[in-house]
Amino acid sequence: APDNPRxxxxxxxxxxxxxxxxxxxxxxxxxxxxxxxxxxxxxAAAEPCHNHYCTFYQRVAPAFLAVTCTAAALATGVLLVAxxxxxxxxxxxxxxxxxxxxxxxxxxxxxxxxAAGIAQxxxxxxxACKVTHLLWHWSLFAQGLLVGSGCCSSAWSRWDPxxxxxxxxxxxxxxxxxxxxxxxxxxxxxxxxxCVRRSVDVLSPAYLLHLTFCFCIFLLLPxxxxxxxxVRWWQRLGWGTGDGASWLFFVLWAPYSVGLAxxxxxxxxxxxxxxxxxEQFDYGLGLCEGLGVLHCCLGPPALLTxxxx
Numbered sequence: 001a002p003d004n005p006r007x008x009x010x011x012x013x014x015x016x017x018x019x020x021x022x023x024x025x026x027x028x029x030x031x032x033x034x035x036x037x038x039x040x041x042x043x044a045a046a047e048p049c050h051n052h053y054c055t056f057y058q059r060v061a062p063a064f065l066a067v068t069c070t071a072a073a074l075a076t077g078v079l080l081v082a083x084x085x086x087x088x089x090x091x092x093x094x095x096x097x098x099x100x101x102x103x104x105x106x107x108x109x110x111x112x113x114x115a116a117g118i119a120q121x122x123x124x125x126x127x128a129c130k131v132t133h134l135l136w137h138w139s140l141f142a143q144g145l146l147v148g149s150g151c152c153s154s155a156w157s158r159w160d161p162x163x164x165x166x167x168x169x170x171x172x173x174x175x176x177x178x179x180x181x182x183x184x185x186x187x188x189x190x191x192x193x194x195c196v197r198r199s200v201d202v203l204s205p206a207y208l209l210h211l212t213f214c215f216c217i218f219l220l221l222p223x224x225x226x227x228x229x230x231v232r233w234w235q236r237l238g239w240g241t242g243d244g245a246s247w248l249f250f251v252l253w254a255p256y257s258v259g260l261a262x263x264x265x266x267x268x269x270x271x272x273x274x275x276x277x278x279e280q281f282d283y284g285l286g287l288c289e290g291l292g293v294l295h296c297c298l299g300p301p302a303l304l305t306x307x308x309x
Contacts, residue, residue, distance in 0.1 A: 049275040053282035058118055064290060065115035071297035072108035076101055079300040096146060096156040097303050099167060103143040108296045110136050114195070122195040126187045129195035134175075134182035137210075140253070142174035143299075144217040147249050151225055177217070180209035202267040211264055218257035222250035248302045252295045256288040 079101050083094060090097050110132060113124070122129060149170065150156060155163045183206035186199030200207055263285060265271045273281075 049278055051279050051282060053286065056283075057286060062115040062119040065111045065118075065293070068293055068297055069108050069111035069115070072104060072111070072300075075297050075300035076105045076108065079303055082304060093150060093156045095159045095163065095167070096150050099171075100143060100146055100303060101300065103139045103146065104296045104299050106135060107139040107143075110139075111293075111296075117195050121193040122187055123193065124195075129187050130182040130185050132195065133185040133197065134178050137178035137181040138175050141177045141213065141217050142171055143249060143295075144221060144253075145170045145174055148221050148225060152228055177213045180206045180213065184210050202264060211260055214257045214260055218250065218253045222247070222254060225250075249295050249299060252298070253292040256285075256292045259285040259288040 079097070082089065083098055083101070087094055114132065117124070149166065153166070155166045157163075181197075184198055184200050184204065185196065187193055187195055188199060198207055262271070263281070266273050266277070266281070
């Protein structure tokens, strides 16, 4: 995963100090800001809780992102060459496929600075961190809206004023949807600077909007597409021609949005976690985000064999 949803000062990584912590104190402080969380922890506890995810993340994530970025660059390059040399292969959706290639390319281009920031500490400042998250989620939301429109709309059958207006609406709308993610992100110094996804309270408006948009794009939208596909099949109209690429994107990112929802419930105190949950949940959430990141190298090959309606 490109950004640790809980930096060393966000999650129970502080437990690496091998000091026993009171679980209830952890729960009480999880919704605080980074500085308050570190300042208010009570080290006179009875139940030990050790979370070593951040150390594991900082060791594994840079190599994973480097390999993924290289594969994504090659796959996107092959897709763009195919678009230029074989435009007839996508007679009704060439501009849609081109925009999806731009989206995956933008996403992949952000992986090297994120990997360097994880390995060596984030040295670009809080502003650059927010811009990175803005572009990161802009590309994701735009791709989600594009694959959704490719499955349920015939607007991409030709590049005319109607499809151009749709393209502008999707990219501008995706940018607006990405703003809360940027506002909720920030940097934290500890022990080395890092760019984190959430540097605000879990109940802050910006973070709640971000969670809502992720839930809508990665869960509600594919659920609606699934219902439409089933209805289409029930009416004996076939499964649709653009489903392959859309299902790949949504299948890769849906687990992460579910993980964010569970993470919110834990931080808000709506679920009663055990120590083992705190020790293991970060690994599960990181795995889900890493699965989603793979879309940038698996998506272009899927598009090479997809014929959108």
